[in-house]
Amino acid sequence: MLDLVLDLETQDPDDVLTLCLVACHPAVALRAVTITPGAPAQVALVRHVLGRLERRDVPVGASDPGTGKDHVSGFHHKWLGTPPPAEPDGPADVVMAEALTRHPEAVLLTGGPLHNLRRLLEGHANVRPVRWVAQGGFAGDNLVRPEHRLPKFEGLRHCPTFNFNGERTAAMLALSPESGIGRRELVSKNVTHGVRYDRELHERLRPYRDRTAGLALIHAGMELYLRKRRAGKLLHDPTAACAAIDPGICGWAEVEMVRDGLAWGAEPTAGSGTFITVSLDRERLLSTFVGEPLG
Secondary structure, X not given: OXXXXXXXXXXXXXXXXXXXXXXXOOOEEEEEEEEOOOOHHHHHHHHHHHHHOOOOOOOXXXXXXXXXOOOOOHXXXXXXXXXXOOOOOEOHHHHHHHHHHHOOOXXXXXXXXXXHHHHHHHHOOOOOOOEEEEEOOOOOOXXXXXXXXXXXXXXXXXXXXXXXXXXXXXXXXXXXXXXXXXXEEEEOHHHHOOOEEXXXXXXXXXXXXXXXXXXXXXXXXXXXXXXXXXXXXXOHHHHHHHHHHOHHHEEEEEEEEEEXXXXXXXXXXXXXXXXXXXXXXXXXXXXXXXXXXXX
């Protein structure tokens, strides 16, 4: 069983899909959820989802940025309604630190800019995740074999990555060996951009939708999503979650992350403790997603 702390944002639909996935996954014990940036509307949404999944036991951490915005996508309102603003159980870094202290082998999974991880690293000197799995980063042609390259990234060694650029100081701090994080695993866009939830995948997953309450809620949400967006949705964060559950769905290279302005790349570096995805076993990913081998 994988102890997991999930740090998410709610302006992209696939973060809440990830919450649905890990809250009920048979191989996961979800220990806490933290939110960035942390508006009351986001807390309300996360509590609403956890309630529907009968996981009210999971503590929720957030630090209200005071922007006056709800930081929740319109799709979430259409899918899940608009629950009244709610309060968290504590600041995001405190809830994260408490969960990692109670469950010292827990994996930290981040799906957005790294504000909360920075607060943890700067404010809790004795608390570090032994394993951090991040949706973010980029591995280029110097690492990815031709048969695993996505056409959109062909010829590139560096590429902007939103989750790292959203808090560059935090990203550089967390990626540094001096951060104290045990192992850093980056599920990069050269992999996640190759996983699309479209109508074909939706129908393939239909037989598994009632296996957990989380899968049922994902299927209902994506039924609504696909009615308006026939091209489907790239599954960035759910792919990262599946890699956290089963690292064997990906091929990995040990690297040092480098920056070229706003673009990020990776250079092979033995002993760095930072690993990035360079390939993906799609069938194994889907089996991990539903929690059993696909028929």
